[in-house]
Amino acid sequence: MAQEIERKFLINKKEWQNVEKSQGNLYRQGYLLTDPNKTIRVRQTTEKAFLTIKGLSIGATRPEYEYEIPMEDAKELLDNFSVSELSKIRYEIVYENKIWEVDEFLGDNTGLIVAEIELESEDETFNIPSWIDVEVTGEDKYYNSNLTIEPYKNWRNK
Amino acid sequence: MAQEIERKFLINKKEWQNVEKSQGNLYRQGYLLTDPNKTIRVRQTTEKAFLTIKGLSIGATRPEYEYEIPMEDAKELLDNFSVSELSKIRYEIVYENKIWEVDEFLGDNTGLIVAEIELESEDETFNIPSWIDVEVTGEDKYYNSNLTIEPYKNWRNK
Numbered sequence: 631m632a633q634e635i636e637r638k639f640l641i642n643k644k645e646w647q648n649v650e651k652s653q654g655n656l657y658r659q660g661y662l663l664t665d666p667n668k669t670i671r672v673r674q675t676t677e678k679a680f681l682t683i684k685g686l687s688i689g690a691t692r693p694e695y696e697y698e699i700p701m702e703d704a705k706e707l708l709d710n711f712s713v714s715e716l717s718k719i720r721y722e723i724v725y726e727n728k729i730w731e732v733d734e735f736l737g738d739n740t741g742l743i744v745a746e747i748e749l750e751s752e753d754e755t756f757n758i759p760s761w762i763d764v765e766v767t768g769e770d771k772y773y774n775s776n777l778t779i780e781p782y783k784n785w786r787n788k
Numbered sequence: 789m790a791q792e793i794e795r796k797f798l799i800n801k802k803e804w805q806n807v808e809k810s811q812g813n814l815y816r817q818g819y820l821l822t823d824p825n826k827t828i829r830v831r832q833t834t835e836k837a838f839l840t841i842k843g844l845s846i847g848a849t850r851p852e853y854e855y856e857i858p859m860e861d862a863k864e865l866l867d868n869f870s871v872s873e874l875s876k877i878r879y880e881i882v883y884e885n886k887i888w889e890v891d892e893f894l895g896d897n898t899g900l901i902v903a904e905i906e907l908e909s910e911d912e913t914f915n916i917p918s919w920i921d922v923e924v925t926g927e928d929k930y931y932n933s934n935l936t937i938e939p940y941k942n943w944r945n946k
């Protein structure tokens with residue numbers, strides 16, 4: 631089965647400011663469906679767009695089916711079919727041969743920065759950069775789909 | 789906007805029996821989402837599979853976004869993610885340069901046979917074969933997504 635294995639971390643904002651990074655990529659993404667068992671997402675980046683179906687996470691593993699779609703379709707689907715939406719700037723940082731994807735959320739999620747690393751297996755080991763803080767893998771409230779419903783600005787204990 | 793313009797008809801079963809046709813193609817299709825405003829469908833045929841998002845119909849016109857996906861993905865999505873499903877045998881009949889798609893439904897929809905013709909515009913004219921009966925374009929109960937919820941066998945006035 632198609633799946634992604636991914637671990638997710640908060641970052642140390644002070645350390646993060648000093649990390650050398652190239653320009654980020656603006657992501658606009660919306661959900662055609664969000665329920666506890668599956669999400670259907672349309673994501674538009676500067677150059678490409680994708681339709682993605684994700685299933686239920688077990689540990690760091692989640693079924694994922696992703697298809698590239700035309701940019702124009704993505705815009706129409708986001709404008710006309712999505713029930714909730716968010717934007718973020720994504721940075722890709724290479725650290726000891728692994729790619730960390732760091733998302734600085736915008737809008738109602740401004741202030742939240744989350745780093746993800748994709749793995750080949752649940753038990754793959756990797757080195758952790760100094761700007762990584764606590765792990766939040768599997769914590770529902772950090773799911774992007776949930777951030778469209780209960781955004782960071784509404785959280786009581788940030 | 790991507791869209792399909794389609795008119796739908798019931799058929800005269802007696803006449804239909806006498807129509808010369810090549811072997812039909814078995815379609816298995818399931819819905820990841822069915823609501824009045826949009827449906828998300830996975831369709832698996834003998835050789836190909838598709839993920840399709842359809843919007844609200846206005847007249848014979850409906851927004852439609854269709855993407856071919858791997859057969860294996862389609863099977864997994866149908867097995868694990870669809871909320872309702874149906875099967876049918878599709879025949880394609882060429883009549884006076886237009887293609888008629890005729891669906892003989894199976895399972896709980898056995899007995900229902902529906903013919904569709906895709907048009908370039910709402911006002912395109914076309915010739916109607918003798919085996920076509922009344923038009924049902926826009927009648928909700930004939931939407932395939934609705935047939936998975938309220939199948940033909942439950943209809944009081946067939």
